[in-house]
Every structure is written in structure tokens, then in C-alpha cells.
Amino acid sequence: MCGVLGIALADQSNGVAPELFDGCLFLQHRGQDAAGIATCGQRGRLYQCKGNGMARDVFTQHRMAGLVGSMGIAHLRYPTAGSSANSEAQPFYVNSPYGICLGHNGNLVNTLSLRRYMDEDVHRHINTDSDSELLLNLFASELEKHNKYRVNNEDIFLALEGVYRLCRGGYACVGMLAGFGMIGFRDPNGIRPLLFGERSYPDGTKDYMLASESVVLKASGFNVYRDLAPGEAVIIPKDCGKSAPEFKQVVPMNSYRPDLFEYVYFARPDSVLDGISVYHTRLQMGIKLAENIMKNMDPNEIDVVVSVPDTARTCAQECANTLQKPYREGFVKNRYVGRTFIMPNQKERVSSVRRKLNPMESELRGKKVLIVDDSIVRGTTSKEIITMAKESGALKVFFASAAPAIRFNHIYGIDLADTKQLVAYNKSTEEVANELGCEKVIYQSLNDLIDCCKTNEISKFEVGVFTGNYVTGVEDGYLLELERMRALNKAKQCDAKAEFDIGLYNAADY
Ligand SMILES: O=P(O)(O)OC[C@H]1O[C@H](OP(=O)(O)OP(=O)(O)O)[C@H](O)[C@@H]1O
Ligand SMILES: NC(=O)CC[C@H](N)C(=O)O
Numbered sequence: 425m426c427g428v429l430g431i432a433l434a435d436q437s438n439g440v441a442p443e444l445f446d447g448c449l450f451l452q453h454r455g456q457d458a459a460g461i462a463t464c465g466q467r468g469r470l471y472q473c474k475g476n477g478m479a480r481d482v483f484t485q486h487r488m489a490g491l492v493g494s495m496g497i498a499h500l501r502y503p504t505a506g507s508s509a510n511s512e513a514q515p516f517y518v519n520s521p522y523g524i525c526l527g528h529n530g531n532l533v534n535t536l537s538l539r540r541y542m543d544e545d546v547h548r549h550i551n552t553d554s555d556s557e558l559l560l561n562l563f564a565s566e567l568e569k570h571n572k573y574r575v576n577n578e579d580i581f582l583a584l585e586g587v588y589r590l591c592r593g594g595y596a597c598v599g600m601l602a603g604f605g606m607i608g609f610r611d612p613n614g615i616r617p618l619l620f621g622e623r624s625y626p627d628g629t630k631d632y633m634l635a636s637e638s639v640v641l642k643a644s645g646f647n648v649y650r651d652l653a654p655g656e657a658v659i660i661p662k663d664c665g666k667s668a669p670e671f672k673q674v675v676p677m678n679s680y681r682p683d684l685f686e687y688v689y690f691a692r693p694d695s696v697l698d699g700i701s702v703y704h705t706r707l708q709m710g711i712k713l714a715e716n717i718m719k720n721m722d723p724n725e726i727d728v729v730v731s732v733p734d735t736a737r738t739c740a741q742e743c744a745n746t747l748q749k750p751y752r753e754g755f756v757k758n759r760y761v762g763r764t765f766i767m768p769n770q771k772e773r774v775s776s777v778r779r780k781l782n783p784m785e786s787e788l789r790g791k792k793v794l795i796v797d798d799s800i801v802r803g804t805t806s807k808e809i810i811t812m813a814k815e816s817g818a819l820k821v822f823f824a825s826a827a828p829a830i831r832f833n834h835i836y837g838i839d840l841a842d843t844k845q846l847v848a849y850n851k852s853t854e855e856v857a858n859e860l861g862c863e864k865v866i867y868q869s870l871n872d873l874i875d876c877c878k879t880n881e882i883s884k885f886e887v888g889v890f891t892g893n894y895v896t897g898v899e900d901g902y903l904l905e906l907e908r909m910r911a912l913n914k915a916k917q918c919d920a921k922a923e924f925d926i927g928l929y930n931a932a933d934y
């Protein structure tokens with residue numbers, strides 16, 4: 425799912441890097457594997473700092489001092505394609521034409537043909553397995569077609585039109601052209617989120633921001649903001665203190681289908697995406713889930729409701745309210761351990777759950793407990809949690825999920841290449857309960873989940889992870905290739921991080 429961010433300051437004598445760093449902290453939950461910032465200073469010179477790790481580890485004070493300039497972009501990576509190698513940290517850079525950097529949230533699902541196109545038609549070398557490097561090179565090759573000494577906005581929009589024509593999948597991107605300006609664009613179905621905002625000064629000048637979630641804009645004082653529409657792009661000039669950004673609907677909106685999983689798990693509750701408050705959807709999920717629980721079992725069987733912190737807390741509290749049962753903190757989260765689901769390998773995920781969540785014996789012993797989580801994916805969390813609850817003396821454990829059973833790949837931004845890793849894959853709900861070791865599992869229905877999130881403007885969502893039907897479809901062989909690459913990368917997981925890439929501008933040399 426990744427986080428992307430871009431800031432252009434009106435006052436070109438100001439440095440943008442500290443504010444990009446602060447913004448990254450607000451987006452850290454979207455990607456913990458790698459972080460990167462690229463800035464643009466005088467005479468179009470680009471500066472970068474990126475590599476594996478969380479923002480606070482990658483952006484040390486010393487490295488930040490080297491990030492010069494009033495305009496810059498940032499990326500927090502959760503790998504979905506390729507590996508978690510250092511060389512796939514973003515933003516990516518190509519020197520020709522004009523010097524371009526790109527940060528991408530999402531996943532392309534026609535990478536097989538795009539790779540062939542890069543090789544056979546436009547003769548560009550792609551040095552990693554990342555789909556984002558492909559995307560950047562596609563944009564570069566489209567821009568190159570104008571064969572101009574200097575580009576203008578029209579050329580950039582035309583190049584983006586080419587990108588939209590060639591790419592299939594989910595993409596919300598921020599980019600930067602050396603000395604020229606910043607760009608933002610969103611895929612024609614609006615699968616991944618991207619917002620644009622401005623911050624005004626008394627003299628009438630404005631700073632501009634692009635971000636994956638509204639929470640960053642709001643917290644940084646960019647109080648006027650909106651979502652980019654599916655298929656829409658914006659160009660923010662480097663001298664944005666003098667010239668205004670230009671928006672263009674580059675291709676017609678195909679549909680408006682934000683990924684439902686943003687509301688279930690990805691996004692922060694204090695964000696509003698596509699006009700929908702994440703927090704309110706999670707409250708609704710709790711109410712609907714409780715109604716479903718009442719249909720599926722006798723609520724008298726439940727003594728206490730507990731959540732799996734953090735994401736499920738909002739939903740669990742509202743579920744308890746609706747059920748008229750006490751809500752208790754049954755597990756205390758260690759705030760120094762990050763999100764487990766987005767960790768790159770299973771071994772790390774399993775050991776992290778126990779380090780991260782510690783049972784409160786006093787709230788569990790002798791009780792019939794309903795545990796509420798936002799989703800059950802691989803079952804790593806739920807299995808451990810249920811075992812811990814039982815070890816702590818719970819008499820019975822029921823497990824409710826605010827999302828429906830997950831039986832399919834998430835192709836637009838979750839690392840779920842292998843469906844066999846999903847605990848519900850090929851299993852009935854009873855079999856899942858058996859596998860997890862609890863008395864009962866209750867899932868939210870998809871219709872209910874959609875009802876919790878929809879508005880007058882948006883009534884459809886990307887729900888392929890629940891149904892196997894994806895809004896863009898996938899090219900033949902894509903899923904097989906993804907699984908093959910995943911297996912390959914898993915085998916060399918330890919080496920991947922230590923590998924030395926060629927270091928041509930994309931090096932994460934720190
Ligand atoms: O079935 P699984 O494969 O374990 O995945 C699902 C779990 O992973 C996520 O939690 P995570 O720890 O990533 O983050 P959170 O603290 O935001 O809930 C999610 O909230 C579920 O708890
Ligand atoms: N989660 C994401 O948005 C990932 C972006 C890109 N597909 C990568 O793997 O780097």
C-alpha cells in the first residue's frame with residue numbers, strides 16, 4: 425500500500441526536507457520496509473536519501489542536511505512487487521529525459537508485457553523487479569517522444585496519457601522533474617488514494633502538497649484540500665509562489681472504485697479518503713458486525729468484547745456498544761513494535777505478534793471472550809491471539825472480523841502473491857475456526873461492509889480481495905509470474921537486502 429508525499433514551497437529559499445520528514449511520520453503505517461526522500465535545489469540539482477528501514481532510521485540528521493531545495497517528494501514502501509531489496513526503495517530516478525523522480529503507491533498488473541515493451545520497443549534497461557521502476561521508465565519514454573529541449577505542461581499531460589494507455593493496475597504517484605516542478609496522478613479507477621492541498625500566506629502565496637492520506641495535509645496546515653479524481657493529474661511548478669498548479673482530467677474516469685481495504689485496515693482512522701471518513705466507516709463496521717453476531721449466535725454466550733489493537737479498536741468498541749457487552753482491553757500493544765501484517769516475511773510476522781500484543785489475564789480468565797479484529801488474512805495474528813487468550817484462562821473464544829473472508833490475491837497493493845498463505849483459502853468458516861483454534865469465527869458480509877463505506881458519490885469499491893474479480897482484470901500469466909518471483913525472492917530473502925545494485929543514481933548508499 426505505500427505512502428507517497430510531495431511538497432513544493434512558495435519560498436524557494438526554504439528547505440522542504442524537514443517537512444517531508446514530518447509528513448513521512450504521518451504515513452509510516454503505510455510502509456515500514458523502506459523510506460526515501462528526493463529534493464530539488466538550485467539549477468535543478470536533485471538530492472536523495474533512501475534505503476531499507478523506517479523513516480526515523482533512514483533519515484538521520486546528517487543525511488537530512490544533504491537534502492537541499494524547496495521542492496521534494498517522499499515514499500514509504502511496503503513491497504508488493506519485486507523484493508524488499510534496498511535498490512527497490514523509492515523514489516526512483518532516471519536521468520533522461522530531464523531528470524525525473526517518482527514515488528508510486530499501488531501495483532501494476534501487466535508488468536510482463538510492460539517489461540517486453542521496455543526491452544523490445546523503447547530499449548530501456550530496468551535494473552530491478554519493481555513495477556514502479558517500470559512505471560517511471562514508461563513515463564520517461566513517453567516524455568522523450570516529444571524530443572524537446574524543454575517540456576511544458578501540455579507535453580507532460582500528453583506523456584501521462586501514454587502512461588494511462590499502457591499501464592494496467594492501481595497507481596497513485598508523485599513525481600518531480602528536475603528544475604521544473606512536481607506532478608501527481610491517479611489511476612482511472614481511483615483504486616489508490618491521492619490528495620492535493622494548499623497552504624496560504626497573508627501575501628497571497630501558497631505552498632502545495634500531494635499526499636496519500638488527508639491526515640498529513642491537515643496536520644501540516646494544508647487546510648484546503650481535495651482528492652484527485654480517478655484519471656486526473658496535477659502539475660505544480662517549482663516556482664509555485666508565482667505560478668499556479670494546473671489540473672487536467674488526462675483520461676476519462678473509468679469508474680470510481682477506491683480500494684475497500686483502505687477503510688478496513690490500511691488508512692489511519694483520522695484520515696478522510698475520497699470524502700469518506702475512515703473512522704466513521706470503522707464505527708459502522710462495528711455496528712453491522714454486532715448485528716451479524718446477534719444473528720449467528722446467542723449474545724449471552726459472550727461475557728466480554730476485546731479488540732486486537734490497533735486498527736480494530738474503533739470497530740470493536742462500537743461492536744461491544746451495540747451488543748451491550750462490556751468492552752475491555754484484552755491485549756496491550758507494545759508501541760515499539762510496528763504493524764505486523766506488512767512485515768516482509770512470515771518468520772518476522774509470527775515472532776512480532778507475541779512481542780507486540782500481550783494478554784491481560786485479568787480480563788480474560790474465566791470469561792467467554794469475543795475478540796474483534798479488522799481482518800483475518802494469513803491468520804498469523806488471530807492464531808497467536810486465540811492461543812494467548814486460552815493460555816490466559818479464557819473459557820471460550822469467539823473471533824469476529826470486520827472484513828469478509830479473504831480468499832483471493834490483493835493485486836493492487838498488498839503482498840499476497842500466494843493465495844495458499846491465506847488462512848481462509850479453500851476453507852469454510854467452520855474450518856477457519858478449527859484452524860485458528862477458536863469456538864466460532866464470524867465474518868462481516870461484503871454487502872454490509874460496502875454499506876458501511878458508501879456515500880452518495882461512491883457506491884462501488886475495489887473488492888477483488890474478497891471476490892477474485894478485479895476492476896482492471898489481470899494479464900494472462902501475471903499471477904503465476906508474481907508467485908514465481910515471490911518464491912524466488914523468499915529463497916534469497918536474506919541476501920536481497922545485502923545485494924549491491926549497480927548504484928546508478930538509484931543506490932541507497934547510507
Ligand atoms: O491475519 P493476519 O495475516 O495476521 O493479518 C491481519 C492482522 O494484521 C493487521 O494488524 P497489524 O499488526 O499489521 O497492524 P495494526 O496494529 O494496525 O492492527 C490487521 O489489523 C490484523 O490484525
Ligand atoms: N505498496 C505499494 O504501493 C508498493 C509500490 C510498488 N508496487 C512496490 O512494490 O514498491
Ligand SMILES: [Mg+2]
Pocket residue numbers: 732733734735736797798805
Ligand atoms: Mg491488527
